[in-house]
Amino acid sequence: MRVALGVGGGIAAYKAAELARLLAERGAAVEVIMTAAAQQFVRPLTFAALTGRRVITALFPNEEADALTAAIEHIRVAQENDLLLVAPATADLMAKFARGIADDFLTTLYLAFRGPVLLAPAMNVNMWHHPATQENLGVLRARGHRIIGPGEGTLACGMAGPGRMAEPEEIAEIVFAALSRRRDLEGETVLVTAGPTREALDPVRYLSNRSSGKMGYALAQAALERGAEVILISGPVHLAPPAGAKVVRVETAVEMRRAVLEHLEPATIIVKAAAVADYHVARVPSHKLKKTAARISLELEPTPDILAELGQKKGDRLLIGFAAETENLREEARRKLASKNCDMIVANLVGPEGAAFESDDNEVVLALATGEFIEVPRASKREIADRIFDEALKLRLALHASR
Ligand code: PMT
Numbered sequence: 001m002r003v004a005l006g007v008g009g010g011i012a013a014y015k016a017a018e019l020a021r022l023l024a025e026r027g028a029a030v031e032v033i034m035t036a037a038a039q040q041f042v043r044p045l046t047f048a049a050l051t052g053r054r055v056i057t058a059l060f061p062n063e064e065a066d067a068l069t070a071a072i073e074h075i076r077v078a079q080e081n082d083l084l085l086v087a088p089a090t091a092d093l094m095a096k097f098a099r100g101i102a103d104d105f106l107t108t109l110y111l112a113f114r115g116p117v118l119l120a121p122a123m124n125v126n127m128w129h130h131p132a133t134q135e136n137l138g139v140l141r142a143r144g145h146r147i148i149g150p151g152e153g154t155l156a157c158g159m160a161g162p163g164r165m166a167e168p169e170e171i172a173e174i175v176f177a178a179l180s181r182r183r184d185l186e187g188e189t190v191l192v193t194a195g196p197t198r199e200a201l202d203p204v205r206y207l208s209n210r211s212s213g214k215m216g217y218a219l220a221q222a223a224l225e226r227g228a229e230v231i232l233i234s235g236p237v238h239l240a241p242p243a244g245a246k247v248v249r250v251e252t253a254v255e256m257r258r259a260v261l262e263h264l265e266p267a268t269i270i271v272k273a274a275a276v277a278d279y280h281v282a283r284v285p286s287h288k289l290k291k292t293a294a295r296i297s298l299e300l301e302p303t304p305d306i307l308a309e310l311g312q313k314k315g316d317r318l319l320i321g322f323a324a325e326t327e328n329l330r331e332e333a334r335r336k337l338a339s340k341n342c343d344m345i346v347a348n349l350v351g352p353e354g355a356a357f358e359s360d361d362n363e364v365v366l367a368l369a370t371g372e373f374i375e376v377p378r379a380s381k382r383e384i385a386d387r388i389f390d391e392a393l394k395l396r397l398a399l400h401a402s403r
Pocket of ligand 1: 195196210211212213214215216253272273274275276277278303304305306307308320321322323324325336348356357358359
């Protein structure tokens with residue numbers, strides 16, 4: 001287990017030394033990268049002594065260094081490590097990561113890294129609440145990165161509120177949990193559908209819904225990090241696709257059905273998180289509808305039910321559907337599980353009380369083919385995604401055992 005530990009410049013950098021010690025003590029090979037600001041708080045020698053390895057302190061460490069080696073060192077670190085942990089993740093680092101600014105070793109490494117990224121923010125409470133930081137946080141979460149903390153309490157600046165870096169023990173636990181399940185989807189091909197569909201009314205107007213794609217993209221990211229091949233069939237969204245996924249972009253329910261069926265063969269697990277329109281205009285006029293004083297009505301026809309069709313064709317594949325409901329979550333999940341021949345339904349509440357559409361978090365009930373229900377409390381969509389795969393793998397074993 002190899003961890004690249006990026007240390008940002010904040011008073012919490014001293015806690016990163018304890019974190020490095022805990023990780024190394026529990027068997028991880030820890031390669032520390034310190035920003036210039038971090039070195040104002042703690043000396044590299046502290047980390048070198050705790051990890052038994054040279055600490056990286058600059059992109060171009062000194063003039064005598066072999067220029068070529070220095071120029072590709074961040075690629076080596078990106079390739080050799082299983083996980084990138086940044087603690088403390090300062091407001092500045094989060095902003096640079098969110099925007100892709102690569103002006104030192106750590107930010108360059110971040111762009112080159114393809115594995116799971118965990119960030120433990122630490123900063124002043126006002127800096128944490130600033131819309132710029134919150135916006136960057138949203139971008140990083142949507143990219144599938146795990147944000148640990150920050151905790152609340154009295155901060156080094158004397159103010160109280162969120163901003164304290166999570167405790168090293170808590171961070172180390174999360175790192176080892178992430179590392180230990182990292183490759184449990186190796187050998188699987190996971191087909192994920194995400195986002196809304198758009199159903200044209202005329203050449204300029206369409207019917208759609210509020211799906212942002214965040215749930216589906218989090219599933220794709222989680223599957224990739226756990227070693228799966230991922231095919232992501234995505235409706236129109238504003239998210240960057242996770243690196244390493246085969247992405248197929250579609251617009252309508254009919255296109256999504258076609259893409260799913262074309263990519264069904266290699267899939268071993270199918271997760272249908274997309275919010276597919278249930279109705280469309282079957283014959284879209286080729287001219288823009290003209291505005292008049294008269295009322296108009298739309299004649300809509302049902303779209304193909306892709307999930308139900310997959311239920312008939314799934315064979316040995318694990319089929320996981322979603323249910324977006326405004327009430328009776330368990331009953332509706334159970335009904336969809338049976339009527340669409342799924343192995344699992346992930347039911348989430350929508351409407352004023354639910355957090356399913358557009359938000360970074362979700363709260364779901366998993367209805368399993370074994371008859372069980374599992375409540376998953378509110379957590380980031382990335383954490384929910386991991387839980388769905390945890391339960392899916394257990395479910396497959398249970399279903400095989402009962403055959
Ligand atoms: O994208 P986000 O903003 O992150 O929001 C996430 C989400 C709310 C979209 C997601 O968590 C979710 O609930 N997705 C399913 C939404 C939905 O369409 O639910 P449904 O109950 O209408 O459909 C049930 C299932 O049938 C879904 O798996 C859906 O993909 C599938 N379906 C629906 C209609 C259709 N014609 N074909 C389908 O395959």
